[in-house]
Amino acid sequence: MGSLFRSEEMTLCQLFLQSEAAYACVSELGELGLVQFRDLNPDVNAFQRKFVNEVRRCDEMERKLRYLEKEIKKDGIPMLDTGESPEAPQPREMIDLEATFEKLENELREVNQNAEALKRNFLELTELKHILRKTQVFFDEAAPTLTLTRSRYQQMADSQKDEEQVQLLGEEGIRATQQGQNLKLGFVAGVILRERLPAFERMLWRACRGNVFLRQAMIESPLEDPSNGDQVFKSVFIIFFQGDQLKTRVKKICEGFRATLYPCPEAPADRREMAMGVMTRIEDLNTVLGQTQDHRHRVLVAAAKNLKNWFVKVRKIKAIYHTLNLFNLDVTQKCLIAECWVPVLDTETIQLALRRGTERSGSSVPPILNRMQTFENPPTYNRTNKFTKAFQALIDAYGVANYREMNPSPYTIITFPFLFAVMFGDLGHGSIMMLFGLWMILKEKPLAAKKSDNEIWNIFFGGRYIIFLMGAFSMYTGLIYNDIFSKSLNIFGSQWRIVYNTSTVMDNKVLQLDPGSDAYLQYPYPFGMDPIWQVASANKIIFQNAYKMKISIIFGVVHMIFGVSLSLLNHRYFRNRVSILFEFIPQMIFLIFLFFYMVLLMFIKWFKYSASNVAPNSSACAPSILITFINMVLFKAPNEPTKNCEAYMYAGEGFFEKLLVIIAVLCIPWMLLGKPIHIMRERKHQNLKPIEPVENGDAEVGLNAQEHGGEAAAAHGHDNEELSEVFIHQAIHTIEYVLGSVSHTASYLRLWALSLAHAQLAEVLWNMVLAIPLKKSGFSPAILLYLVFGAWAALTIGILVLMEGLSAFLHTLRLHWVEFQSKFYVGAGYAFQPFSFEAILEAGGQAATEE
Amino acid sequence: MALAALPLIIFTVIWGVVGIFLPFVVPKGPNRGIIQCILMLTAACCWLFWLCCYLAQMNPLIGPALNKNSILIIAKEWGNNIEDN
Numbered sequence: 001m002g003s004l005f006r007s008e009e010m011t012l013c014q015l016f017l018q019s020e021a022a023y024a025c026v027s028e029l030g031e032l033g034l035v036q037f038r039d040l041n042p043d044v045n046a047f048q049r050k051f052v053n054e055v056r057r058c059d060e061m062e063r064k065l066r067y068l069e070k071e072i073k074k075d076g077i078p079m080l081d082t083g084e085s086p087e088a089p090q091p092r093e094m095i096d097l098e099a100t101f102e103k104l105e106n107e108l109r110e111v112n113q114n115a116e117a118l119k120r121n122f123l124e125l126t127e128l129k130h131i132l133r134k135t136q137v138f139f140d141e142a143a144p145t146l147t148l149t150r151s152r153y154q155q156m157a158d159s160q161k162d163e164e165q166v167q168l169l170g171e172e173g174i175r176a177t178q179q180g181q182n183l184k185l186g187f188v189a190g191v192i193l194r195e196r197l198p199a200f201e202r203m204l205w206r207a208c209r210g211n212v213f214l215r216q217a218m219i220e221s222p223l224e225d226p227s228n229g230d231q232v233f234k235s236v237f238i239i240f241f242q243g244d245q246l247k248t249r250v251k252k253i254c255e256g257f258r259a260t261l262y263p264c265p266e267a268p269a270d271r272r273e274m275a276m277g278v279m280t281r282i283e284d285l286n287t288v289l290g291q292t293q294d295h296r297h298r299v300l301v302a303a304a305k306n307l308k309n310w311f312v313k314v315r316k317i318k319a320i321y322h323t324l325n326l327f328n329l330d331v332t333q334k335c336l337i338a339e340c341w342v343p344v345l346d347t348e349t350i351q352l353a354l355r356r357g358t359e360r361s362g363s364s365v366p367p368i369l370n371r372m373q374t375f376e377n378p379p380t381y382n383r384t385n386k387f388t389k390a391f392q393a394l395i396d397a398y399g400v401a402n403y404r405e406m407n408p409s410p411y412t413i414i415t416f417p418f419l420f421a422v423m424f425g426d427l428g429h430g431s432i433m434m435l436f437g438l439w440m441i442l443k444e445k446p447l448a449a450k451k452s453d454n455e456i457w458n459i460f461f462g463g464r465y466i467i468f469l470m471g472a473f474s475m476y477t478g479l480i481y482n483d484i485f486s487k488s489l490n491i492f493g494s495q496w497r498i499v500y501n502t503s504t505v506m507d508n509k510v511l512q513l514d515p516g517s518d519a520y521l522q523y524p525y526p527f528g529m530d531p532i533w534q535v536a537s538a539n540k541i542i543f544q545n546a547y548k549m550k551i552s553i554i555f556g557v558v559h560m561i562f563g564v565s566l567s568l569l570n571h572r573y574f575r576n577r578v579s580i581l582f583e584f585i586p587q588m589i590f591l592i593f594l595f596f597y598m599v600l601l602m603f604i605k606w607f608k609y610s611a612s613n614v615a616p617n618s619s620a621c622a623p624s625i626l627i628t629f630i631n632m633v634l635f636k637a638p639n640e641p642t643k644n645c646e647a648y649m650y651a652g653e654g655f656f657e658k659l660l661v662i663i664a665v666l667c668i669p670w671m672l673l674g675k676p677i678h679i680m681r682e683r684k685h686q687n688l689k690p691i692e693p694v695e696n697g698d699a700e701v702g703l704n705a706q707e708h709g710g711e712a713a714a715a716h717g718h719d720n721e722e723l724s725e726v727f728i729h730q731a732i733h734t735i736e737y738v739l740g741s742v743s744h745t746a747s748y749l750r751l752w753a754l755s756l757a758h759a760q761l762a763e764v765l766w767n768m769v770l771a772i773p774l775k776k777s778g779f780s781p782a783i784l785l786y787l788v789f790g791a792w793a794a795l796t797i798g799i800l801v802l803m804e805g806l807s808a809f810l811h812t813l814r815l816h817w818v819e820f821q822s823k824f825y826v827g828a829g830y831a832f833q834p835f836s837f838e839a840i841l842e843a844g845g846q847a848a849t850e851e
Numbered sequence: 852m853a854l855a856a857l858p859l860i861i862f863t864v865i866w867g868v869v870g871i872f873l874p875f876v877v878p879k880g881p882n883r884g885i886i887q888c889i890l891m892l893t894a895a896c897c898w899l900f901w902l903c904c905y906l907a908q909m910n911p912l913i914g915p916a917l918n919k920n921s922i923l924i925i926a927k928e929w930g931n932n933i934e935d936n
Contacts, residue, residue: 004885388885410885414892422900476897480904494929495908496915498922501934505922513914524908526858527901535925536915543915547907554903555896603906610910619912 003383004392004410006573007401008343010378010832015338016368018358022327022336025357025367026320026835027088032353033836036341036379040328049325054091057098058318064101065311068303071108075297077304085841086309088316097313104303111296118289119226125282126223127191127234128262132275134217134236135189135264139271186247189238192259194218197235200257204239207249213240238264312841319840339372341379341832378403381832386444388413390463398817399827406570408821415559417469419815422555423754423808424470425477426762427484429801434471440464470809480528481755485796486762488534495521496532510538515619516611541756548752550602550625556748556819557595560741563823564588570824582674586667587737587823593664595745597657598629604649621645632657671734676726683723736822744819750811758804765795862901870894 017025029035041049072079089097192200197216204212215238222231237259239250254261265271328337342350347369354367380401384392391409394416401407424430440447441464452458460467482488499519500511513519513532524530533540564587571579602625609622620642628649631638635658638647648654721729770792773785821827871894874887917925926933 003881005888385882410888411892413885414889414896418893418896477900480900490929494925498917498926498931498933500922505919505933508919510916510918511922512916515911515914519914520911523855524905526855526905527862528904530908532915532917532925535921536917537921538916538918539913540915543911543913547904550907551900551903555899558899606906606909608910609912611912611914612910622912 004388005407006404007380007382007407007829008345008832009404010341010381011344011347012372012374012376012378013340013342013347014368014370014372015340015354016330016370017327017336017338018361018363018365018367019334019336021358021361021363021365021367022324023091023320024361025354026323027316028353028357028360029350030088030316030319030323030835030837030840032349033834033838034343034346034350036832036834037323037326038339038341039326040337040339041326046325050329051321051324054094054321055318055325057094058314058321061098061101061314062311062318064105065307065314067105068101068108068300069307069311071112072300072304072307075300077297077300079304079307081308085312085837088320088837089313091317094317097310101310104299107299108296111292111299115289115292115296116226118285118292119224122282122285122289123223123226124260124262125278125285127219127236127260129275129278129282130219131189131191131236131238131262131264132271132278134219135238136268136271137217138215138238139268185240185242186244187238187240187264188247188250188254188261189236189264190254190259190261191219191234191236192254192257194233194235196257196259197237200237200253200259203253203257204250207253208241208246211241211246212250214238215240311844315841315844316837319835319837323835342369343381343383343832377829379832380405380829381834382407382409387465390466391416393462394466394813394816395821395827396831398821399825400829400831402826402829404573405826405829406566406573406824408566408816408825411562411566412816413469415820416812416816417466417473419555419559419751420470420808420812421473421477422551422751423811424474424758424805425481425483425755426486426758426800427475427478427489429485429758429762429796429805430471430474430476430478432471432797432801433805434468434475437464437466437468437471441468470805481759482529482531482534483759483762486534486759486766488529488531490531492526494530494532495523495525496530497521512539514611520611522612541760544759545752545756548755549749552748552751553595553745554599554602555751556745557591557599559748559815559820560744560823561588561591561596563820564591567824578675578678582678583671583733586670586674590664590667590671590738591741593660594633595741597660598625601625601628601649608649615644616646618645623649633661635661668734668738671737672731676723676730679726680723740822744822747819748815750815754804754808754811758800758808761804762796762800765792765800769795858905862905863898866894866898866901870898 046052069079201214201216204214216235217237218235219233222233224230225232241247241250251261265274324336326338329335330337351369354369358366380403382392382401388409391413392407395401395407395409395412421430424433440461444464447461452461478484479489496513497519498505498513499517505511529544533543536543564584567587568580568584571577571584605622605625609617609619611619613619615621621644623638628638630636637654641647769788770785773781773788870891873890877883877886877890922933925931
């Protein structure tokens with residue numbers, strides 16, 4: 001039987017591994033990914049376990065690799081990702097790896113340090129070069145003629161735009177220069193960040209009371225800050241002052257503003273010489289710097305080739321030691337003991353993997369895999385493929401199935417897209433969705449290889465098969481609804497004819513065709529809705545509501561009956577005869593006698609009443625199904641029929657309906673009391689004969705418990721429960737079911753509501769947007785049409801396909817989780833999480849990208 | 852009674868083939884059960900959906916109410932001439 005219908009049979013195994021072989025065996029099992037290990041030392045904290053040291057070494061290696069990765073990314077070197085996964089290396093190779101990483105890291109750190117020192121040096125020299133170049137101008141200008149200085153001061157003062165200061169400065173300036181002929185002017189030159197300059201200037205002015213003279217010039221090209229690699233703009237300045245006191249003050253201020261001062265010789269000849277020296281040194285430095293960068297690049301390129309590979313290796317080693325930490329040491333210290341959950345069908349493969357591991361490690365003693373008895377609930381393991389995975393994820397999002405419980409996902413594969421399509425039915429929108437899904441399926445491999453971080457895209461891509469099926473079914477339902485972008489197709493020719501003559505047509509604004517006359521050809525449109533309804537703007541909705549409400553209820557009731565039938569399979573599998581007798585049968589009767597009967601009434605109405613029929617079966621006599629149903633449940637006689645009509649749809653209806661309701665109501669106490677009373681009597685029975693062996697007999701316990709672990713657990717469950725609890729439990733269950741049947745049936749009306757909303761929205765969009773230019777003729781509406789089509793297409797995709805699709809998706813999800821699964825699904829199990837390198841590497845890769 | 856036999860037979864046969872015949876010829880393999888389940892459910896859903904639509908229109912209780920423009924366009928486009936008298 002297909003494995004997806006129920007979860008895999010699992011068994012708890014004990015695994016004895018030779019100490020030397022343990023590493024290789026666990027590595028093989030990790031490649032296989034079919035074994036879930038249990039923690040045998042839950043009390044031991046993480047730091048006291050056996051292989052803490054190894055795990056720590058792996059962590060250290062991983063840190064180094066991350067450092068390398070960061071440096072590689074900084075330089076923009078492409079990393080080779082072959083996508084292959086190398087086997088976990090032998091433990092002794094770990095030392096080699098460690099040494100390699102250590103060497104690489106040290107080399108890189110050294111290179112980086114050197115590069116930084118060189119860059120700092122380079123910066124200093126460049127700044128000095130600029131200073132020498134710029135100050136040359138200042139010194140040239142400083143030929144101390146009075147008028148020149150004056151005018152120069154005037155310029156500066158102008159720029160400051162402060163009249164009072166101009167005066168002051170001018171006088172002082174004059175004085176300074178006059179004295180300057182006697183006293184020697186001192187100066188300092190340096191470089192400062194450009195944005196600090198105004199504050200620096202102000203501070204100098206204030207602190208030295210205007211007794212210093214500052215000239216500055218911008219360095220046009222940005223300089224690189226060696227500490228963080230940023231590009232910064234700086235300015236050269238030179239300050240002239242007089243006397244040592246001012247000198248110290250100026251130097252202090254420079255220090256405070258982090259300005260770098262450089263020695264600058266006074267004599268022009270010295271300066272020229274110095275400039276030459278600086279130039280040659282810069283050139284030398286450039287060559288050295290280039291070589292350093294080359295070296296770093298080479299190291300990184302070599303590392304980039306292997307980086308992914310190393311990551312995989314290190315992560316695998318770490319995972320293996322983590323797993324080994326879960327194991328128990330044998331008393332003799334020669335053997336590791338593990339406990340694990342294993343799918344029964346795969347024991348053979350696991351044995352093989354263990355043997356391979358032993359051979360690889362060269363150990364002579366084979367590992368031992370022992371099946372164990374347990375009363376614990378095994379984990380739920382559904383073997384999925386890429387197609388069923390997404391559907392299984394939808395189910396698991398609600399709750400992981402109990403062990404060996406009926407799994408709803410095989411049925412969901414079709415019912416989910418189908419119910420979605422009932423709400424989303426439109427050939428146009430459906431084909432857009434289908435094509436999108438198809439594109440993702442066809443481009444599956446290249447798209448999957450990209451590994452995008454975009455969450456929304458990943459959701460779409462993960463659900464590509466769901467999207468494809470939803471689109472395909474929407475196309476079918478769209479054909480049946482005869483809706484394509486709110487218009488319809490007339491494939492087979494409408495079954496309605498216009499029988500009115502010209503004058504009638506011309507005189508009346510709205511004309512209704514009479515279905516009893518020749519206007520209706522008496523045979524329905526063979527496939528889907530007659531296209532005439534799409535243009536019947538006056539009463540299209542009335543007709544379609546009647547139809548869509550009915551199909552919502554019909555499909556809802558069928559869906560629920562299907563759900564209840566699945567519970568029968570569950571009860572039979574777990575040999576739960578009591579539940580079949582006191583739950584399944586009354587539930588089925590209740591559902592069929594009330595709600596399926598209503599569905600039958602709908603069919604009867606479709607067949608029996610027609611506009612072309614005479615009195616008792618004419619269209620005027622057609623009863624409302626809803627009113628009939630309400631009257632039936634309330635035991636009310638139908639309203640007095642109008643002339644010539646009959647109160648009931650068929651003879652004996654009144655009696656038959658009363659009978660159905662009475663039986664259905666009797667099902668309630670049956671559900672409510674049956675099971676608890678049965679359990680009560682059974683217990684009394686057991687108390688009378690206390691020494692009798694367990695049902696199965698001692699010898700068989702082992703076998704049966706293995707095959708039907710779930711059943712045994714279920715039976716045990718009832719024994720421990722208080723009887724009052726059993727009653728309360730059953731009461732809740734019954735009330736939930738009875739009220740649920742009513743509310744769930746009504747809940748399926750959302751199929752009608754959403755389908756109506758979707759069709760109406762599409763029609764409004766067409767009429768309000770695209771129809772406007774289409775209704776006009778001429779040249780300018782054509783251009784308008786071109787633009788409006790863009791808007792219409794964008795709204796169609798954005799609102800009708802995406803948003804409406806999302807809303808229909810959520811409603812479908814609810815219909816499955818609540819209305820369908822509540823009939824049979826418990827979903828209180830826990831998922832099987834095998835030790836698998838694949839999963840670990842995927843998780844590791846994702847964590848790395850998030851950082 | 853206005854149940855035309857032909858469409859009923861055609862669509863029942865089509866979906867019958869999908870839902871009853873095809874499941875027997877699904878190749879053996881680990882996914883056989885799933886494919887059978889998919890085929891049968893698809894056929895059941897699609898057939899019932901078509902049937903409901905067909906039956907709902909079989910004996911219409913009301914006729915479409917059309918406005919003048921629609922009538923004239925139908926007359927022109929669907930080759931349904933309006934008599935003068």
